[in-house]
Amino acid sequence: DTGVSQNPRHKITKRGQNVTFRCDPISEHNRLYWYRQTLGQGPEFLTYFQNEAQLEKSRLLSDRFSAERPKGSFSTLEIQRTEQGDSAMYLCASSLWERADTQYFGPGTRLTVL
Amino acid sequence: QQQVKQSPQSLIVQKGGISIINCAYENTAFDYFPWYQQFPGKGPALLIAIRPDVSEKKEGRFTISFNKSAKQFSLHIMDSQPGDSATYFCAATSNTNFGNEKLTFGTGTRLTIIP
Numbered sequence: 001d002t003g004v005s006q007n008p009r010h011k012i013t014k015r016g017q018n019v020t021f022r023c024d025p026i027s028e029h030n031r032l033y034w035y036r037q038t039l040g041q042g043p044e045f046l047t048y049f050q051n052e053a054q055l056e057k058s059r060l061l062s063d064r065f066s067a068e069r070p071k072g073s074f075s076t077l078e079i080q081r082t083e084q085g086d087s088a089m090y091l092c093a094s095s096l097w098e099r100a101d102t103q104y105f106g107p108g109t110r111l112t113v114l
Numbered sequence: 115q116q117q118v119k120q121s122p123q124s125l126i127v128q129k130g131g132i133s134i135i136n137c138a139y140e141n142t143a144f145d146y147f148p149w150y151q152q153f154p155g156k157g158p159a160l161l162i163a164i165r166p167d168v169s170e171k172k173e174g175r176f177t178i179s180f181n182k183s184a185k186q187f188s189l190h191i192m193d194s195q196p197g198d199s200a201t202y203f204c205a206a207t208s209n210t211n212f213g214n215e216k217l218t219f220g221t222g223t224r225l226t227i228i229p
Contacts, residue, residue: 006157033216033217035217040222041221041222042118042120042221042222043158043203043219044219048216095215100215101215101217102148102163103217104160105150105157106157107156107157108156
């Protein structure tokens, strides 16, 4: 399978705990995006990387959120001190930089904060 | 501020019928309009997309109609099939100077095709 993969697919945690998600993009894609999708809504942009550089962060990304893409390949999204409002589907997408409008999404990580 | 408005929220169409989903946008800088299809438990998958230099694009049973002056675009699914039952999202982005082509999504339409 050469698509975007995300792990874990589901995560249940207690409020106040830290969680980390991983995204493996399509191998030749140098752009990587994180989106958040809540129930009944469309995905909302969180942040994106061009290779290893994080170039933009949404105002939705509070100080408790941090994303990395250390070698320009896979990316991690960490949420510290989780809150119930963080419960959502976290989606990763990747693209070629010259075709960044054509983004391919992974299956997402569904986070439930109890 | 919701930059892409989508309607209806849900739609039930009989098998073989035409499904029509509408979107309107506000940001005139948008110049690329994709539609995504999402099945439960899966990520969105790109279905079809259009740029504003054409008024219509057709791929198989799926057609996008685009009205630049009205800032509206719509997805038409011809000969709708039960396998088309999914949630559909319109989206928009601007593709200028290879900037951040972050997608702005509509709120989604849950389509159900009944036999």
